[in-house]
Amino acid sequence: MRIHVADVESGAHGGGYTLESGTARAHRSAPKVMRNVDKSVAAKTQTLVDAPTLPMTEAAYLPGIAYDEMFTPEGEVRPHYDPLHGRMSTLGAEELAGRQRTLERSFLLQGITFTVYGADNTTERVMPTDLFPRIIPAAEWSKIEAGLAQRLQALNLFLADIYGDQQILMDGVVPRELVLGAPSYRREMQHVYVPHKAYANVCGSDLIRCQDGQFAVLEDNLRVPSGVSYMLANRDAAKRTFPGTYRAAGVRPVERYPDLLLATLKSMAADWRGDPQVVVLTPGVYNSAYYEHAYLARLMGVPLVEGRDLVVHENMVYMRTTTGIRRVDVIYRRVDDDFIDPLTFRRDSSLGAAGLFNAYRAGNVVICNAPGTGVADDKAVYAYVPDIIRYYLGEDAILPNIETFLCREPRQLGHVLDNLDKYVVKAVGASGGYGMLVGPHASQKERDDFAQAIKADPDNYIAQPTIQLSTAPCLVDGRIEPRHVDLRPFILSGEKTIVTPGALTRVALKRGSLVVNSSQGGGSKDTWVLAEENGQTNGHGNGSARP
């Protein structure tokens, strides 16, 4: 997912976002953005040029109109931030800067970098990381956890249905042409047996906290979501940066993710395969998420394979080893659907293995996530997710959606066209911020042009209101300032559904910006999910299981 917006002239206020699907595929360097903060904002937020060494004062930290994770609108510190706030106010600017440098150096050393391809040389950059953790109290988390488990369960049932008897389409809950016409719908998956109906084994949903403080789902990522290695690396760093605070706060551990992932993947293998051979399939060392692929393979203790290591013979998948070929049972693939098998999908791909999909259909190998899961995180299908949850589970969605207008519906189309200046409009199939209009920041001519495009192909567009992301304190140029953040938790689903008690919090490092994507100047920070509140633990140490 990529939240995208022009730098907002009115400082920390306003702005829109758009979303699109989330495989980390871009190598683009972060565009350089001029700081054109206008004077009134500068006066309000940057008066600290001659401030004392303490990098945060009340005058400096003005969260604006968005919900702030640390401060109430009255300026009180929220109770779950007390330990961190206490520690922050005892550290001087020098000390903080030193810790920030140590943090970045350790990331560079570990090779937690993404590659930026330039004209004459290639450089590697560290994913920017902020040293202050974002803290989520136990009560809020238990709602998020329940909401995510519910949502993924419903989406898996939805996938099983549309690749099976298509009952939901017969009942008219979701329009047939919307599903079957989506580019991510894979006809080849029709009637393929998927164990436990677990189509999306790894899901990374993007949540945002709205102005009223409620979390809402911005997007589901059911294809090949990435970022979990940053969650683990950030945690590792945070423990070293604020050990005392970490201990005092009572944070739930995330370190079990790799072995829970392995257990999930193994649970997908056929029962008669005694000790299933799991592998991670990567597009290769030039992929921007390669670090994560290698990291997960290393921590799970399974081979990291590329397409050229795989051989399909008589519908069995093997890998080439030094002692001959060896059978593969489960493939955790980090390669998009299109590229996994040139015989079934894109012919020009060399990233997968020829014949892989037939071996999958024959039940001789399991591909995780299943091909075709993208249809359930389609931007237009998104609007129906609350109905999908109600249809399969008979429950109301615990986590709300963002209000979404489908231009394919004539009434909604009319509403969107009449209010283009209020909405963010996005093309369903486009990505990377293309084919998108940020209504409040567009000129009248841009809006008129876009209206023509929408009218020409209404099926291809959706619209959403511009929403403020919540803000959290970040260290920026030696001062503590509010920056917009989102939340990407990771949910595993195999025999059981497990929500990891932690998340990747992505940060828009530019003032006022709502862009959290790393290719666009976004960074990340650790996310502490607290185990207890008011002296009461909420039980389990590692994720809750929902059958």
Place this chain on the structure above:
Amino acid sequence: MMLARVADSLYWLGRYIERAEHLSRLSSVMLNATLDQTDSGAHAVRIAMAAVGDPADGVDVGSFEAAEALVLDRSDTNSVVSSLARARENARQVRDQITTETWERLNLLYLKVTDDKAGKEFSDGSANFLHDVIADLHLFKGAADTTMSHGESWRFMMLGIYMERAQLVSRLLEVCFAESPVHGHVDDHVALVSVLRMACALEPYLRVYTAEIEPRHILEFLVFDEDFPRSIRFATAQIEQHLSAMARNAFTGERPGPERLAGRLKARLQFADVDELEAVGAGPLLTTVVNECARIHEAIYETFVAYPLETRLPA
């Protein structure tokens, strides 16, 4: 069990590490030798440049420029920085196979030599720069030795290191002692000391032969010594040992496996001596070593990496 591609990367990781170390040492010795205004210094430069395969260079451009190019020229695939970049690229390919401690050593060194400031650091103090590079490479090997399991992954890396070493030392000795109209025999004391330094052998040599530096003894030490880790015999014994450990699980086809080729070479070095070498000249034996290493390299590929699939499919 490991992936064939991974074995390939680990093997080349070892080779490039060893190459980077050797090139750094050649540059360092070369620069050091030219500090004294003698013909021997120029001689040492000629030996070093010939050993890296550039017999014409080095004399005209000046030894500093030659050394700088040998270390920092990224466009030259045979420079220290290119070798380190390739070593790291291979390490990245198999990041899941090597320990974090090992990876960090190499990554740190790579970041240092590719840094924008590397050129300035080199010109400010080339001796220190090269000393640090070599020390970092030793740290890498130490980290690999003490943190990685000494199983198949580690063996492939060590195989690469010793294969490269056997070839590099053979090449160096060929340049110095094989009959060759271009260079002639090396018999000058300073030049001979430089040769020992290039093989990182000066101190161990002195302990065996004292400060009497003789071409005959240098040959004996660098070819036949049983204990010195940079002698050709030692490297060959290591190659043979790693290959026979892996051959237990390997598929045996019709052709002799790499472990048999290595065993043959090892036996040959074990039972030859320096008198024989003096009688016929060092050239033929050193050429045999280089050629046999090339055959072993091919056999490793045929056995472990690029084998034809038809022979391995389940019946």
